[in-house]
Structure formats: C-alpha cells, structure tokens
Amino acid sequence: MSDFILGKKRAKYFNVETGKLTPIHKMPEEETALFERYDVIYRALCAILYNFAPLSGHPGGSISSGRFVQNLIYNEMAYKLSDPKEKKADIISYAAGHKALGLYAMWALRNECVAQAAPELLAKDIQNQMRLEDLLGFRRNEATATKYFKEFKSKPLGGHPEPVVPFVKTSTGASGVGVGSAVGMAFAAADAYSKNSPVINIIEGEGGLTAGRCSEVIAMAATANINNLVLHLDWNQASIDSDRVTSDGENPGDYVQWTPLELFYINDWNVVFVPEGHNYEQIYAAQKYAFNIKNGQPTAIIYRTVKGWKYGLEGKSSHGSGHKFASEGFHNTLSEFESVFGVSMPRFCGEQTPQGIEDCFWGNLQSIREALKKDTELAQFIAKKVFAAAERLNNKNSEPSPWLGDVEKVYSFDFAKLPAEFNFKQGESYATRTVLGDVLGYINKESGGTFLVGSADLYGSTNAGNIAKAYPKGFYNKARNPESRLVADGGICEDGLNALATGISAYGKHIGVAASYAAFASFGHVAMRLHAIGQEANHVYNKENINTVIQFNGHSGIPTGEDGPTHADPQALQLFQENFPKGLCITLTPFEVDEIWPMVTYALSKRPAVLAPFVMRPSEKMIDRAKYGADPAHKAVNGIYRLCKADGKADVNIIIQGSGVARNFINGTFEKLAQEGVKANVWYVCSKELFDMLPLEEQEKILPYEVRQNAMAITDFTVPTIANLLLSAKGQKHMLWPHKNGKYLGSGKHSNVYKEAGLDADGQLSAILSYIKDAK
Numbered sequence: 001m002s003d004f005i006l007g008k009k010r011a012k013y014f015n016v017e018t019g020k021l022t023p024i025h026k027m028p029e030e031e032t033a034l035f036e037r038y039d040v041i042y043r044a045l046c047a048i049l050y051n052f053a054p055l056s057g058h059p060g061g062s063i064s065s066g067r068f069v070q071n072l073i074y075n076e077m078a079y080k081l082s083d084p085k086e087k088k089a090d091i092i093s094y095a096a097g098h099k100a101l102g103l104y105a106m107w108a109l110r111n112e113c114v115a116q117a118a119p120e121l122l123a124k125d126i127q128n129q130m131r132l133e134d135l136l137g138f139r140r141n142e143a144t145a146t147k148y149f150k151e152f153k154s155k156p157l158g159g160h161p162e163p164v165v166p167f168v169k170t171s172t173g174a175s176g177v178g179v180g181s182a183v184g185m186a187f188a189a190a191d192a193y194s195k196n197s198p199v200i201n202i203i204e205g206e207g208g209l210t211a212g213r214c215s216e217v218i219a220m221a222a223t224a225n226i227n228n229l230v231l232h233l234d235w236n237q238a239s240i241d242s243d244r245v246t247s248d249g250e251n252p253g254d255y256v257q258w259t260p261l262e263l264f265y266i267n268d269w270n271v272v273f274v275p276e277g278h279n280y281e282q283i284y285a286a287q288k289y290a291f292n293i294k295n296g297q298p299t300a301i302i303y304r305t306v307k308g309w310k311y312g313l314e315g316k317s318s319h320g321s322g323h324k325f326a327s328e329g330f331h332n333t334l335s336e337f338e339s340v341f342g343v344s345m346p347r348f349c350g351e352q353t354p355q356g357i358e359d360c361f362w363g364n365l366q367s368i369r370e371a372l373k374k375d376t377e378l379a380q381f382i383a384k385k386v387f388a389a390a391e392r393l394n395n396k397n398s399e400p401s402p403w404l405g406d407v408e409k410v411y412s413f414d415f416a417k418l419p420a421e422f423n424f425k426q427g428e429s430y431a432t433r434t435v436l437g438d439v440l441g442y443i444n445k446e447s448g449g450t451f452l453v454g455s456a457d458l459y460g461s462t463n464a465g466n467i468a469k470a471y472p473k474g475f476y477n478k479a480r481n482p483e484s485r486l487v488a489d490g491g492i493c494e495d496g497l498n499a500l501a502t503g504i505s506a507y508g509k510h511i512g513v514a515a516s517y518a519a520f521a522s523f524g525h526v527a528m529r530l531h532a533i534g535q536e537a538n539h540v541y542n543k544e545n546i547n548t549v550i551q552f553n554g555h556s557g558i559p560t561g562e563d564g565p566t567h568a569d570p571q572a573l574q575l576f577q578e579n580f581p582k583g584l585c586i587t588l589t590p591f592e593v594d595e596i597w598p599m600v601t602y603a604l605s606k607r608p609a610v611l612a613p614f615v616m617r618p619s620e621k622m623i624d625r626a627k628y629g630a631d632p633a634h635k636a637v638n639g640i641y642r643l644c645k646a647d648g649k650a651d652v653n654i655i656i657q658g659s660g661v662a663r664n665f666i667n668g669t670f671e672k673l674a675q676e677g678v679k680a681n682v683w684y685v686c687s688k689e690l691f692d693m694l695p696l697e698e699q700e701k702i703l704p705y706e707v708r709q710n711a712m713a714i715t716d717f718t719v720p721t722i723a724n725l726l727l728s729a730k731g732q733k734h735m736l737w738p739h740k741n742g743k744y745l746g747s748g749k750h751s752n753v754y755k756e757a758g759l760d761a762d763g764q765l766s767a768i769l770s771y772i773k774d775a776k
Contacts, residue, residue: 011222011270011297013261016286025288032280034381035070037340038109042066043310044337045105045135045368050322051330052361053139054352057159060308060318061205062102065234068274068283068303069106072201072232074385076287078392081114082123084166085544087508088198088398091169091185095178095204096234097160098320101138104157107165108132109368113382116372121386127541128166130155132365136358146358155541163538170506171534174526176211177499179204179231181527183217184503184512186229186298187452187487190478192509195399197228197478199291204231206246206260207239213527215263216489216496221298222268223488225479229298230290231269233260235277236307238315260302270299277303296479310336325352326360341371403483405448407509411548411605413443415598415637422597426624432615432659433554435593437466439600440513440550444485445470452476452504454489454497455515455552462554464515498524498551502531505549517560518553518614519569521576528576528610532584535609546584546607551576556589556614557716558738558745559660561753565744568753570737573717576612577688586689588613589716591643591662592622594633595686602637603690616659618750623666628682639691640703644670644682651678652772653707655725657685658716660750661736661759665714668761673768680768681707685715685722712736712771714764734771736764 016022027035043063050059072092079089094103107130114121115131123129133152140149141156148154155164160173169185172178179202186200208214221229239245242254249259258266265271270293274286283303290299308318312329323329326348334345346363350356372379419442424430444451444467451467459465468485475481475488489497497514501524504512514524528551535546553572560568577587586608588599596613603611625632629645643656643666656662662684673680683703685691691699708727714736715722726732738745738757745753754760758767 009265009268010295011265011268012293012295013265013271013273014289015273015275016282016289017275021285021289022281025285027281027284034378035067035280037375037378038070038382039067040337040340041368041371042070042105042109044334045109046101047311047322047330047333048361048364049101049105049135049138051325052357052364054325054357055322056139057101058098058320059101059311059322060238060313060315061096061234061236062099062105063311064236064277064305064307064309065096065099065102065203066106067278067280068232068301069102069203071280071283071287073106073110074382074389075284076291077199077201077389078396079167080390080393081110081121081386084123084128086393088193088396089393090199090201091189092167092201092203093170093172093178093182093185094161095172095182095202096208097173097178099203100157100159100161103161104130104135104138104165107167108135110382110386112369112372113379114386117376117379117383118387121383121390123166130166132369135365136361146355148358148362163534164541169534170503171530171537174530175208176213176495177527177530178202179208179214180217180496180499181503181506181530183221183226183229184500185507186221186226187224187476187500188504188507188510190226190228191452191476191482192401192404192507193398194401194482196396198398199228199230202229202231203234205234205236209233209260209263210245210255213495213499216493217500218264218267218269219490220488220496220500223490224475224477225296226298227296227478231264231298231300233300233302234305235260235302236305238307238319240316240319243315260300264300264302268297270295270297272299272301274301274303277305278309337371341375343367343371401482403449404509405450407447407450407511409447410443410450410511411607413601413604415602415605416634418597422594424594424622426622429619429621430593431463431617431619432590432593432596433617434463434466435596436552436600436613436615437463439596440467441469443601444468449483449485450509451485451511451513452487453485453513453515454487454501456489456492456494456497456520458516458554459486462515462552464513464552464554467513494520494523499527502527502549505547506531506534508547511548511550513550513552515552515554517567518556518572519560519567521551521553521572521612524551525575528585529580532580532609536581536584546609548604548608548611551610551612553612553614555617557616557658557660558753558757558759559616559618559750561745561748561750564747568745570717570739573614573721576610577721578692580610582692584608585610585612586687588687589658590615590636590686591659591684592633594622595636598634599636599686599690603687606693620663628666628670636686637690638694638698638702639687639689640683640685642682643684644680646679646681648679650681652680652768653711654680654682654768655685655711655713655722656682656715657713657722660716660754661714661764664754664759664761665764669764669768672761672765676765676769678768678772685725688721710775712768714759730771730775734767734774736767
C-alpha cells in the first residue's frame with residue numbers, strides 16, 4: 001500500500017499575506033479611511049440593535065463579518081439598489097442567519113447614505129427599501145403596537161433573515177440549511193445564465209460549517225464546477241459554547257479536527273486565506289484576486305477574525321448575548337462613534353416599557369442619521385459605490401441560457417387535459433413511483449427543462465431519473481454537461497440535497513426536486529420548512545409568486561417491507577401533512593397511477609411552497625373503477641373521493657388512506673365483506689390538503705359530516721394523518737394503522753408485513769366487523 005498523499009486538485013490555495021497580494025490589488029488610502037469611518041457607524045448600529053431588541057440577537061458575529069461584507073457590497077457585487085428583484089444581479093446570502101442583526105444594520109446604513117446623497121438610486125417603493133425606520137422592527141412582529149413601528153410602517157424583522165428584507169431570497173438560520181439553499185441558488189443562476197452567471201455570495205461562520213449538510217453541498221458545488229459561487233467565511237472560532245470550534249493547525253478543535261482551509265481545499269474549492277480579517281487592504285486584495293480566478297471551481301475566502309471585535313465582549317460571550325440593557329458597557333461601545341462623529345447618543349431613562357424602549361431606540365437611530373448628515377463626504381462615497389455596483393451589473397452582460405424554458409408553464413397545465421401517454425389500461429401493472437417520475441418528466445420537457453433533480457444515489461430506484469430522461473445523460477456540470485437536468489448530489493446526502501433543492505426553486509427560474517425513500521423525509525423537513533417560511537414572506541410582503549420545491553418520497557411505507565422497518569417507514573407523511581400553514585405544503589398519496597397526472601398538475605396550479613408526493617415501490621394491476629362504483633380518477637383533485645359505493649344502504653363507512661392498504665381492501669377485503677353480506681361505502685384520502693382547500697359545502701358533499709360520525713379508518717401511515725376525519729370515539733377506537741399493535745414491523749414481502757400489522761385483507765375484515773358490532 002502506498003503512502004498517503006493529497007490527490008491532485010483543480011483548485012488553488014492562496015494566502016493574501018505571504019502571497020504579497022496587497023501591493024498588486026491595493027485599496028486607495030482615501031477609500032480605506034472612509035471605510036474605517038463607515039465601520040465605526042456600522043459597529044455602533046449593531047450594538048444599538050442588540051440593546052433595543054432588547055437584549056436579543058447576535059452582535060459578535062455581525063461585527064466580525066462587517067468589514068468583508070462592506071467591501072463585498074461596495075467594491076465587488078453587481079446589483080441595482082433600486083431593483084432587488086433583478087434576476088441577473090449578484091446575490092448575497094446570510095447563511096449564518098444569526099448575523100441577521102448585521103445584515104439589517106448594513107442594509108439600513110446603505111439605504112440611509114444613498115437617501116441623503118443620491119435618493120434617485122433608491123427603490124421607489126419603500127417595501128423594496130431597508131430604512132433606518134425599519135430597524136425598529138428588529139425581532140418584532142406585526143402584533144407590535146408601539147408608536148413609531150406603526151407610524152413608520154416598519155418591517156417586522158425576524159431573528160434570522162427572511163425575504164421581508166430586500167435582496168434576501170431565502171430564509172436561513174438552521175445551521176447548514178442556508179449554505180445548502182445558497183448553493184442551490186448558484187446552481188440555478190449558473191443554469192439560467194450560462195454566460196457571466198450571477199455570483200452567489202455566502203456569508204457563514206465556521207460553526208455553521210460543522211453541520212453535515214454543509215459538507216454535502218460543498219462537495220456538490222465543486223463536483224459540478226459551480227464557479228459562480230463564493231463563500232465568505234468569518235473564521236472567529238467562537239460559537240455558543242466554544243472558543244475553539246475547529247482545529248487551528250496546532251491545537252485540536254473542540255468540535256471538529258479540520259481548519260476551514262482544509263475543509264474547502266480537500267473538496268476542491270479555491271481557498272483564499274486572509275490572516276487579518278479586519279484589515280481592509282487584505283480584504284480588498286483577497287476579493288479582487290478571488291473574483292478573477294478562472295479555473296472553473298467555487299471559491300472560499302477565509303477571513304481570520306475576532307468575534308465581537310471592539311465591542312467590549314469577545315469570543316463566545318458575544319455570540320448570542322451582549323452588554324446588559326442601557327449599561328455602561330453598552331454606552332462604551334458607542335464612545336468611538338460619538339468621538340469620531342461629534343455626537344452624543346441619547347441615554348435611556350424612565351420605565352423599561354415597550355414604548356419607553358422604542359422612544360430611546362428611535363432617538364439613537366436619529367443620532368445615526370444626524371451624524372451622516374454632518375458627514376456628507378461619507379454618504380456621497382457610499383452613494384457612488386452603489387452607483388458603481390449598478391454599472392457593474394449593466395456591463396456584466398449575463399446571457400440567458402438558450403436551453404432553459406419558462407418555469408411559469410409548470411403551474412399552468414390543465415389537469416383535465418390528459419396527455420395520451422397517461423392513458424392506462426385496466427389489468428395492466430404499473431408502479432406509482434414510475435408514473436410520478438414520468439408525469440414530472442413530461443412537465444419538465446414541456447416547460448423547457450426547468451426541473452433540476454437530485455436523488456440520493458437512487459435515480460433508478462425511485463424513478464426520479466425519469467424526470468430528466470428527455471435531456472442529456474449524466475450529471476449536470478456547468479462546464480461539461482450544462483443541459484443535463486440531474487444533479488450529482490454528493491451521494492447519499494438527503495440532508496444537503498433537500499437544502500439544495502429549496503435554493504434551486506427559490507431563485508425563481510426552476511423547480512428543485514429532491515428524491516429518496518420516504519423513510520428519510522425527515523432529513524429534508526427542516527429545509528422544506530425554511531423554504532415555506534421564506535416563500536410565504538416573499539409572497540405576503542413582496543407580492544411575488546410562490547416557487548414550489550418538490551420532495552419526491554419514493555418507496556413509501558410498508559410496501560418497502562423487504563428492507564425492514566428502517567426503510568419501510570409509515571411515519572414520514574406525518575411530518576408534512578397539515579403540518580404547515582394552510583396552502584404552503586400539499587401532500588399527495590395517490591392510490592392508482594391514473595390519479596397522478598390530475599393531482600400533480602392541479603396541486604402545482606395551487607403553487608404550494610412544498611409539494612410532497614408519497615409513492616409506493618411495487619407495480620400493481622390497475623383496477624376497474626366501475627366495478628367498485630369508484631369516482632373517476634380526475635376526482636382525486638378534490639383530495640378525497642369515493643372508492644367503493646354500496647348497492648343500497650351501506651352497513652359501514654370506511655375511510656382509507658394509502659395505496660397499500662387500499663390495494664389490500666380492493667383485492668381482498670371487498671370480496672370478503674360481500675361474502676359476509678356487508679355493504680360498504682369507502683372513501684379514499686389522496687390529499688388531505690387539497691380536501692381542506694375546498695369550500696366547506698364542497699367538503700360536505702364529498703365526505704358528509706354524518707358519514708364522519710359513523711366511520712372507521714384504515715391508513716398506511718399514522719394516527720394523526722387520518723384521525724381528524726373521524727368524529728366518533730368508536731370510529732377512532734377501531735381505526736387501523738401500521739403500529740397499532742405497539743411495535744415496529746419486521747422485514748419480508750409486503751404481503752407478510754401487512755399481515756403482521758393486521759392490515760391485510762383478513763385483518764381489515766376482522767376490524768371492520770368488530771366496528772360494525774360495536775357501533776350498533
């Protein structure tokens with residue numbers, strides 16, 4: 001066996017200090033001096049926000065990242081302050097969502113400078129601005145009733161960024177999800193504009209990188225040559241509980257034994273190291289160098305910083321906490337600002353009521369405004385930088401990719417117009433997972449390849465690969481295979497994949513798809529929830545359409561029985577069904593393959609943030625609906641439909657959810673009930689959310705209240721996914737679900753696993769007869 005050596009990399013490593021970059025890329029001295037003054041105001045504003053939240057937020061990381069963000073937005077990024085919705089613009093994503101305090105301060109300070117020096121550069125609609133007045137909404141919500149918040153119509157600013165804020169595209173906060181979604185946006189931007197792609201800039205700290213999903217998406221980006229991606233790392237070594245998060249090269253880390261430089265370089269990212277992360281000259285040189293690397297790889301700029309720099313509290317003590325309210329320590333943080341700008345900040349006095357706090361808060365913000373009015377040179381400097389950012393965008397000439405179609409078409413299909421390929425024959429065998437892949441593949445082709453699909457090394461197994469079958473084989477690569485629609489998602493990486501898919505969708509020109517076993521849906525739940533939060537905010541506050549992401553849940557439930565309880569998991573649906581605000585997530589549990597086209601297209605027309613279909617592994621013969629008195633397949637768009645209609649007065653009402661138990665009923669229980677002389681009315685639940693969207697009178701026509709008072713249920717999933725449809729104690733008592741016997745189920749053919757669960761035809765018959773007897 002040969003000795004270990006580091007394999008060949010496409011990426012470069014560069015140390016700004018030892019590489020002597022600063023003489024080559026030199027920030028003008030007069031510019032350095034102005035940025036120094038600007039940073040004094042910025043750090044003061046960070047301290048003010050934490051103090052008046054009150055005592056809430058993360059001042060330390062907001063301060064330590066401030067200088068490199070300043071250089072980024074004023075010297076490198078291409079954007080128009082007047083148009084935060086411009087798709088060709090570069091994006092900055094605060095993956096380190098706890099630095100929201102810094103983001104809000106930076107945005108408001110930029111807006112204020114431009115408002116004073118060049119107001120024509122601002123967005124005309126104040127909803128697209130981030131004013132000093134909006135800072136009154138920091139960590140406050142719409143229920144806030146204080147005077148100035150209402151008078152100024154301040155934005156409710158979350159503890160972590162949301163698209164309420166201009167230029168914020170996704171909700172971030174849960175560690176690693178922000179990096180994943182930002183990498184997804186970089187994939188989408190690269191695919192939408194193949195020439196001079198918009199650059200996605202990620203702001204993160206080393207603590208955020210410890211989440212496993214970060215390693216997953218870091219690998220994905222390098223593998224796909226996503227070179228329009230730059231991650232700016234605030235390496236301050238401090239988290240909530242540690243002051244040495246990573247190894248530093250000589251000492252072991254408390255949490256991980258890599259340095260950020262090692263992590264990125266081993267994953268084939270260009271690495272530019274800035275030893276003095278508060279030094280404007282090093283920052284300027286590093287960013288100039290990084291943005292001109294042309295080797296096709298993503299880049300990480302690692303800034304060595306001090307968390308809480310010049311705040312009076314450093315390291316972990318400034319992570320999620322700061323100086324006590326209106327304390328001497330807080331006022332000391334403002335002394336440099338007072339000295340440099342010749343102002344005296346208001347001191348808090350009086351009762352610590354919400355209005356009393358806001359009065360002093362507003363007084364402090366007014367002092368910031370007055371300082372800038374006195375320093376016209378600084379405001380004019382920033383305004384010129386913002387003008388230059390717009391010029392960079394005008395000169396960039398990003399060109400739309402000729403192969404990409406219009407994602408809006410995805411939401412416009414008529415569910416009643418069935419394509420010929422989705423006419424299925426009775427008695428023939430089909431798998432719902434296959435047909436789901438085919439239906440999404442049809443929509444993908446008709447919309448012009450707007451789907452980017454990832455599957456956890458399971459493209460063939462889940463049949464998610466069918467979505468991209470009309471496009472070049474192999475994985476998407478920005479340089480070598482740009483028209484492929486399959487993402488090389490790092491292998492078995494559901495966690496990162498789901499975060500990636502949300503960013504792909506959030507960019508607004510694609511549908512991101514994340515596919516795996518339904519059993520692993522929990523890996524994606526956090527990312528999907530954050531996507532829903534972000535999309536709701538963007539829709540409500542910015543009047544933008546919601547962009548759907550699809551979580552493709554293949555191999556759902558007991559029919560995956562051979563793999564055992566680790567994979568044949570009935571619990572996954574419960575994570576999503578009715579677990580989001582109404583309309584933001586739609587789950588689909590089709591019984592037959594002819595339901596998939598109408599359900600998918602109809603659900604997409606509703607534009608949920610998350611579409612989560614659950615489909616089974618086995619192929620099954622298509623039933624004769626007329627034989628059972630079943631509603632036609634297109635009625636599945638109502639979420640619940642009649643599966644069996646009794647001839648005459650029914651002896652029992654049954655509500656069924658899940659293709660597997662429905663198949664057992666149709667193929668066995670139905671005839672057994674007939675032999676017992678029992679007539680049954682049966683309803684099938686294929687989407688609880690679609691049913692809930694109907695007007696109450698329509699719901700009553702489909703599944704009457706009286707039926708719900710006199711019904712039992714059988715589900716492939718869990719009690720909470722169906723119990724609220726039953727309105728009697730006896731109905732709930734006799735309900736069947738996989739874990740009713742109080743144990744996880746074993747491995748085996750799905751027919752045997754259903755038998756073990758009491759969900760086979762004999763088990764269903766026994767439960768139904770028992771219910772009939774008990775209900776008399």
